[in-house]
Amino acid sequence: MAEPRIVIADDPDDQAERAAGHVVVAIEAALRRRGRADIALSGGSTPVALYRLLAQPGWRVRVDWDRVHLWFGDERYVPPDHPDSNLLLVESILLGTSAYSSQTRDGARGTSGPLGLNVPASHIHPVPTQEAIAQGGGPAWAAERYAAELSAELPQAANGAPAFDLILVGVGPDGHILSIFPGSLTLLGTGPIVAAVPAPQHIGPHHPRLTLAPRLLTAAADVLVLVAGAGKAPVISTVFGPPPDPAACPAVLLRREGVTWLLDRSAAAGLPATLAVER
Numbered sequence: 001m002a003e004p005r006i007v008i009a010d011d012p013d014d015q016a017e018r019a020a021g022h023v024v025v026a027i028e029a030a031l032r033r034r035g036r037a038d039i040a041l042s043g044g045s046t047p048v049a050l051y052r053l054l055a056q057p058g059w060r061v062r063v064d065w066d067r068v069h070l071w072f073g074d075e076r077y078v079p080p081d082h083p084d085s086n087l088l089l090v091e092s093i094l095l096g097t098s099a100y101s102s103q104t105r106d107g108a109r110g111t112s113g114p115l116g117l118n119v120p121a122s123h124i125h126p127v128p129t130q131e132a133i134a135q136g137g138g139p140a141w142a143a144e145r146y147a148a149e150l151s152a153e154l155p156q157a158a159n160g161a162p163a164f165d166l167i168l169v170g171v172g173p174d175g176h177i178l179s180i181f182p183g184s185l186t187l188l189g190t191g192p193i194v195a196a197v198p199a200p201q202h203i204g205p206h207h208p209r210l211t212l213a214p215r216l217l218t219a220a221a222d223v224l225v226l227v228a229g230a231g232k233a234p235v236i237s238t239v240f241g242p243p244p245d246p247a248a249c250p251a252v253l254l255r256r257e258g259v260t261w262l263l264d265r266s267a268a269a270g271l272p273a274t275l276a277v278e279r
Helices: 012-034 048-054 086-095 129-135 138-153 214-219 230-239 250-254
Strands: 005-009 037-041 068-072 074-076 166-170 194-197 209-212 223-227 259-264
Touching (some): 012 048, 012 166, 012 223, 012 259, 068 086, 074 086, 138 209, 209 214, 214 250, 230 250
Parallel strands (some): 005 259, 037 068
Antiparallel strands (some): 074 209, 194 209
């Protein structure tokens, strides 16, 4: 198989710097190509250092954020102010503490603090969990609405899926990506482009999820996978060992050309010595 690009960072600061540089290059390429950039963000702990760095004055001026649209690769079915909400994570770290209040959804700037990206609020596209909870629609309702918004806003790839310019992805210790868990029906290519996922019992937090389907990862112009920590070395060993069944380890779907894996040294300890890597 054609292998992905594998980059090993020296430490967490180096990983964040390299990731920020990758994001900036991807956005600049999209702005040249189509005049706007659409990025799907990741939740979890691994991208926090990246988000903090991008929000710093020295980095945020490198991108015309007026033309960037921010989406979510997955979300927990919780209110947006819930501590497990991916929107809350992005809002508080990347966009500034007042980034997505009801007062800013009319198109005002998405940040009012000294840190945070200057993204128009109309360019921030959260999964509509708040509306679904208020109306009793459930995760399937939220998934359907998000899929409709994606299809209306993004260009269509050759496989018929909406095409992001960049998707940020983390990997769970069980090999899940986004909220695509081992054995998930979401792995089937015939399902919706945004799927409602039952609350996982084997890994927390134990909330129902909404997730992009795997074919959106294939459709994207660029995918950046961020993995950090010694606890992820075993799953990296699985992904880059003898090809496993994606149903057992969904992250293997991203062991392909056109994907960049950015690992810290601890996670990279699980890589076979025969693989070509960049340092």
